[in-house]
Amino acid sequence: MNASDGLIISAWKYPDKTAAVYFDKKYTYAELDERVNRLANGLLEMGFKRGDRIAYLVYNCMEGLEVIQALLRVGITLVPINFRLNLDHMEFIINHCDATCLFVGDDLLELIEPIKSNLKNIAPENFIVIGERAGDGIRRYEDILSKSAANPEVDVRPEDLAYIAYTSGTTGLPKGVVTSNRGLMTNMKGAMGRGYGRAEISAEDRVLLVLMPLVHSNSIWSTCITFWYGGKNVVYRSRGFDAQEILQVIDREKVSTSSVVPFMLTKILDLPGEVRNKYDVSSITSIGSGSAMLYPSVIEKMTNYFKGVRLSNSYGSSETGPATTLRYKDLAKKPTSIGLPNPGVEVKVFDKDFRELPCGEGGEIWVKSDQKFGGYYKDPEKTAAAIRGEWACAGDLGYTDEEGYFYLVDRGDDTIVSAGERIASPEVEDLISKNPKVAEVAVIGLPDERWGMMCTAVVKLKEGEEATEEEIIEWCRADLSAFKVPKKVDFVTEFPTTLTGKILKRVLREEYKKKAQV
Template sequence: MQLTQALTRAVQISHRQTATIYNDRKRTWREVGQRVPRLAAGLRSLGLKPGERLAVLALNSDNYIELFFAAAWARLVIVPLNTRWAIPENIYSLRDAGCSALVVDEQFAPQVAELRAGHALRQVVYMGDGAAPREMHSYEKLIEACQPMPDECGSDDELCGIYYTGGTTGHPKGVMLSHTNFVSASVNWIATLHFTDQTIYMHSAGLFHLAGTSPAFALTMAGGTHVCLPKFDALLAFEAIQKHRINYVLFVPTMVNMMLNHPDFDRYDLTSVRYCEYGASPMPDAVLAKAIEKLPSWEFIQGYGMTETAALTVSLPWRFHFDGEHGKAKRQAAGRASLGVDVKIVDPEGNELPRGTPGEIAVRGSQVMLGYWNKPEATAAAIRNGWMHTGDGAWMDEDGFVYIVDRVKDMIISGGENIYSREVENAVHAHPHVRECAVIGVPDEKWGEAVMAIVTLKDGKSATAAEIIDHCHKLIANYKCPRRVEFRESLPLSGAGKIMKNVLREPYWQGKTRSVN
């Protein structure tokens, strides 16, 4: 298995078709197929050797997608850096991976001096628009100056990319992904999520994240069209969908919520979209119900996965969002195991649990990572007997549907009762004035931990803590209801659009020796 097979197939079957759209720039697959081998040769001309790590710090663009394949063509290991991390965090990643070179765009070129001061980079390439700054090589001039090189891509279990996880505890971990991981994930994505050569897909998730990378690789394999937004913005998304007649999108729940509540939502024609994949964090049912109501032409498909499994491992097709062959609607589920992936729910010792019993999701298959870069102990703790232990709490029903309840480590234990924050968040979200919420456990002298809801309200709406708590009492058991409610203007989001509960939780646990009470 080779990642570059995706590109060579796209050029072969879709060479006349538009491959990438970025702002007003369009390139066909023939053009991309000519540029990538030249860029690969350009990277090699900088003295980069097979197996060396090439970092990239940039917003989404057509060039970023080309770079993925050029790095593989030249047998380099790509290391996408998180665009929302602070400079010291990315310096850590550069050092940890031992990156030899860095590619940046105009947004991050000003950080290069500081990044170089923190890690000795041999080369820096500028792939933004306009002239390259001093001491940086021009992306376009590398392509112009070099003749195309033969494809020297690695294969199978050879390392292809290192993706750094969020680092909610200690330092970030570099997830090592191989050609087999990426190719398997791409085939899985195409079969499960309906990518074809007619797919016009909008990239709004960051390409540094697997929610951006996986569809980029799969869509290339299918020979479809990439429409790149620099980053998610509701108005940019509306405009792109209408202008380019986009028929496939991927959003995390916070993005969907922002779009539904945007004042200009009704001004745009969004009917070209056929499929919307959502995931990365649970979708509150109130938000999903509103999306189904306000976007009747869209078919929603939930996807669940993680960086360590090259993204998609469980999916929920559109038909299961409604009553049907399995009775009551399954839309509270994350879905069923995707093709080529084994999924089970296990206890702390790794034993499979009976259906309906909450435990931890474990995953096995060709998409599971090689391991964590330079962290053999963390690798051994995560992959046991061939199974990747995800850290996500869930249960499985008799039909094989997996229901996510929480991160195992985020479970709240109050008065001896296990409380899963997602259930409480669904109740809070059902309040008509709530825009977004996160539920965390905070120290409590009487109960050990108390349930706390941190809430943002819709524009022009108001609510009191007592109203939110009374509302929840009507929907869930008393012991699960928030005992405290705090209102904020916004909630902290990770680069993947997930609410950062560790940031919300931290002030309440300062001075504690552990984050449970």
């Protein structure tokens, strides 16, 4: 059994029920299951087989759902490519994972043109374009769907790789987090246990609004969960978040649940009251947030607007899967916590010698679950550092209180999470330090209601030099993925340092937090 079986079962139970929506495009369970079978059989006829790696680079669309389900169904490993990455990282990922095929949206064709010839394992005919436009030698997606509609019936095993999710490490180089079919199913069970449980949401009322990009692990397993329930996945585009349009979609499709990052909530709350009140959002029963703390002011405003909503905040990573959840009943009393371990998950805080720490003492957060993190693809050194027996760690630091609730205190690997995206600060620092006017730089994340954490560059200029915030930002825009560009640049004459001259980032963060409180 694998994660795609949910769609097969629901197509048998609810053939005429709407399974997926993308704006004006809708498919019933029978229609979607048939299209997934046709795509899967088309790929098999092209010569792809269980265990191969296929990458996909698309903005959110209906076809994205189909690709995920088809690859899971025949045991081909999915490699999602974040469209926000720069071309060097895209090229690295596609070559590093040994992908032999790439699904690409027609609106991203021009983007990949400079690297297309460098993708050494992909033959010209194995670029599959999604959309109306096709280039020379590129195969159209819809042409593949002319194959058989029968279930391909490939023997997919629990240990087979479901997908490889690439994430940035401390150096900014992508790391491929390996997730098996067993791990994906475990992630789904963990998510169900933390608030998507059968006792709370039935097939009739689970309508998931997919706001996160389909390249994110969260979107992969949450859409699979919906198909298992026989619910409806409502896919929203992954470019140009429009808060009012989101409310229109909730009203029209009677959305019951969604996974978000905090900045999405603040954008909805920033709408004038008369605009928000035009829409019926009473169908919303639960909203899951992650990647950053929910500020008490946001919690209060959200629960006042979405009446009766079960708002929760969670912690997890590609390495650990869903780990902890702060449920709605605890949000008011512990708003800065990431909650308690999910059912079937153990979470502990260890020191550098892997000794468990008492409550109140900070250390690395380690997670143990049935997911069994498979390591980083073709990177045994980093894998060894992230796994101890059955325990896995993403490099996050935290502590527990006397009641067993967990708290994040910092990103141990110098990573900033802003609007759901991880930013490796050394990568940003390295680029800014190359500016001829810059003497020293420290890039830190500062708490922000909109972004969760705001990527902030603190810069010391060389003696006699002058520069503006916009100048440094433009310098970054030239070489960084857009989401990695600092939102704010501040100039200082001195940094807090150790005796050896190392910048004390933790002290720097505390100084800025104190300024914000004044």
